[in-house]
């Protein structure tokens with residue numbers, strides 16, 4: 001994996017920061033899944049991209065076994081204050097757009113890549129999960145890192161990537177497992 005080149009592609013896609021990811025650091029934690037099942041975001045059991053539909057922790061561990069390296073990508077947003085909802089939304093939107101762009105770029109070189117996003121999938125107005133119909137865009141949606149059972153702060157720390165950018169900032173983090 002040519003990290004320098006991929007890093008440039010990630011920055012060109014709009015991300016603020018890129019780091020290398022060693023998949024041996026990934027731990028799929030039941031306590032993170034428990035946070036999902038508390039359903040504070042109102043997505044649990046309502047989307048193909050969220051638990052339980054996105055797969056068990058054992059299934060995640062199995063999927064990840066074939067990868068050794070990847071990248072961590074972040075969008076860091078500057079907020080006016082901690083109540084700056086518009087700023088938070090704007091950074092989340094940028095993260096989603098950059099994630100889609102980079103995914104499109106990377107998949108020609110790494111057709112088997114595994115993408116893990118930030119937040120639930122909001123591609124469709126109504127997710128087909130609740131109608132028990134297949135996902136409309138299975139190749140364009142991904143579970144979030146949290147939905148996969150990853151504690152994002154730990155993944156960043158374990159890979160030498162900053163997680164907290166200080167007061168009045170918000171950082172969204174996603175990753176791609178490449179090879």
Ligand code: SF4
Nearest residue numbers: 121124127128135136
């Ligand atoms: S792409 Fe649509 S159907 Fe698939 S998980 Fe996202 S919202 Fe649901």
